[in-house]
Amino acid sequence: MRSFKMPLALGMLLLGVLAGCSSSPSAVDNDGQPTYIDDPTLENFDRSLGELSLAIQRADADTEMAMRAKISETSRMYQKALLSALYDNHSTPRRALAGVMLGFTGDAAVIPALLEKVNDSSEHISVRLNSMLGLQTMGDKLRDYPQHKELMRTLTVNMEDKDAPYTMRRAAVYTYAVAYDGVQNDSILPLRNRFLADNDPRVQVAAINAMGDIGDVAAVNDLSIVGLSHPDHVVRAASAIALGKISDPQRVIPALEGATLDEVANVRRHSIDALSRHYGSDPERVYVSVLSGLADFDERVREAAALALARIRDERAIEPLLQATGDRTAVVREAAATALGLLISPEREKEAYPLVELLSDQAPGVQISAMQSLERVTRQSNLGNDQQRWRKFFYTKYPDLDPANMYEGKPKPRFSSGISGSASRPRTTSTPSRNTQQPRTQQRPNNQPNRTTQQPARRR
Numbered sequence: 001m002r003s004f005k006m007p008l009a010l011g012m013l014l015l016g017v018l019a020g021c022s023s024s025p026s027a028v029d030n031d032g033q034p035t036y037i038d039d040p041t042l043e044n045f046d047r048s049l050g051e052l053s054l055a056i057q058r059a060d061a062d063t064e065m066a067m068r069a070k071i072s073e074t075s076r077m078y079q080k081a082l083l084s085a086l087y088d089n090h091s092t093p094r095r096a097l098a099g100v101m102l103g104f105t106g107d108a109a110v111i112p113a114l115l116e117k118v119n120d121s122s123e124h125i126s127v128r129l130n131s132m133l134g135l136q137t138m139g140d141k142l143r144d145y146p147q148h149k150e151l152m153r154t155l156t157v158n159m160e161d162k163d164a165p166y167t168m169r170r171a172a173v174y175t176y177a178v179a180y181d182g183v184q185n186d187s188i189l190p191l192r193n194r195f196l197a198d199n200d201p202r203v204q205v206a207a208i209n210a211m212g213d214i215g216d217v218a219a220v221n222d223l224s225i226v227g228l229s230h231p232d233h234v235v236r237a238a239s240a241i242a243l244g245k246i247s248d249p250q251r252v253i254p255a256l257e258g259a260t261l262d263e264v265a266n267v268r269r270h271s272i273d274a275l276s277r278h279y280g281s282d283p284e285r286v287y288v289s290v291l292s293g294l295a296d297f298d299e300r301v302r303e304a305a306a307l308a309l310a311r312i313r314d315e316r317a318i319e320p321l322l323q324a325t326g327d328r329t330a331v332v333r334e335a336a337a338t339a340l341g342l343l344i345s346p347e348r349e350k351e352a353y354p355l356v357e358l359l360s361d362q363a364p365g366v367q368i369s370a371m372q373s374l375e376r377v378t379r380q381s382n383l384g385n386d387q388q389r390w391r392k393f394f395y396t397k398y399p400d401l402d403p404a405n406m407y408e409g410k411p412k413p414r415f416s417s418g419i420s421g422s423a424s425r426p427r428t429t430s431t432p433s434r435n436t437q438q439p440r441t442q443q444r445p446n447n448q449p450n451r452t453t454q455q456p457a458r459r460r
Contacts, residue, residue, distance in 0.1 A: 079110070096129075100133045143179060212242025217246060226239075287314050290309055302324070318351060337369035344377045
């Protein structure tokens with residue numbers, strides 16, 4: 001089953017909905033359900049929606065899940081009151097809030113009322129938009145809606161309405177993607193049209209995201225030919241992300257390989273990530289392309305490459321990632337440490353020893369990633385970030401790692417400073433051939449004059 005997360009459009013919800021609302025005592029019906037929403041309750045609804053919007057923007061999954069559960073429970077409790085508020089002609093903010101809150105009820109019985117508001121051209125745009133968001137929140141209920149074809153036509157009309165603000169067209173695009181059902185022979189053509197014809201890049205990106213989530217191979221040509229060569233780098237990046245979700249490796253992998261060479265780092269970063277998701281289709285080709293990202297001059301691309309190598313779980317990447325733990329940028333070292341924790345198996349835990357050095361890294365994030373990876377590989381959870389205890393663990397289990405045992409049973413190399421005893425050694429000299437080119441960085445012998453400071457004596 002496709003999963004579709006509500007976009008950041010929730011951030012556009014009307015806040016301060018109490019403006020224009022009049023207070024009234026809450027009333028209940030014979031079943032004890034509220035039939036009217038007073039101002040304090042409206043304020044709580046508004047605050048909860050704001051918290052949900054912030055959680056989505058911050059990618060805080062735990063808070064988002066908790067807020068969705070809370071809002072859904074409240075919406076079901078006040079469902080009758082919300083339906084009444086949707087038709088409250090005395091308060092536009094009340095109608096707007098009711099539109100989005102009704103979507104959280106999860107009750108398909110509210111879909112006709114929301115569609116009525118969406119189609120009402122005389123209604124305030126905030127009410128129509130929030131009713132569209134309410135439909136979007138219904139999820140699977142839209143695919144099971146008996147008048148499904150009529151629903152899809154309504155969404156298509158709204159996403160193609162040139163007079164509507166981009167926010168409304170974008171919300172219609174996302175709602176279309178939620179309602180899309182291949183079993184009912186829905187078409188991605190309206191989404192392709194929005195991508196190719198809309199005059200606002202934000203709507204185009206929404207259409208690209210929707211096509212990626214749907215995963216229809218019919219979108220590959222548009223995304224790879226038009227999307228990856230689009231003049232707007234945001235559109236190119238979105239196209240790369242979408243191609244990472246569509247299973248058509250013969251066309252997608254070459255297109256993403258080219259995108260990893262894009263002039264904009266953000267496009268390269270997303271292309272590498274998207275390409276790694278097709279590893280199973282062509283492991284060798286994908287591995288080589290993703291690995292090359294570790295040498296990119298942009299640290300975010302190197303970070304993406306390290307995390308992508310962790311995703312494909314190709315053990316050949318262990319050595320390059322160990323080298324990446326010495327990267328000059330903390331985000332790359334952190335990503336490399338995280339990746340090594342996923343790639344190094346407990347049977348090869350000895351190879352995780354270099355992570356011990358990262359426990360004293362200047363960046364706290366690097367230290368934490370190194371500790372977590374060490375714990376994952378060694379299954380030792382009681383050593384914390386104590387570098388000495390980790391060294392003792394590895395030296396005890398693998399004595400050859402201990403510098404004290406490095407030359408055990410072998411002659412230690414002799415080191416000379418080149419000062420004491422130098423007179424007793426024969427001096428060897430060699431005269432370079434005239435044809436031998438000396439390096440440009442070589443110092444001038446002391447007995448040679450410096451042409452810029454010493455002039456030859458004049459003849460008398």
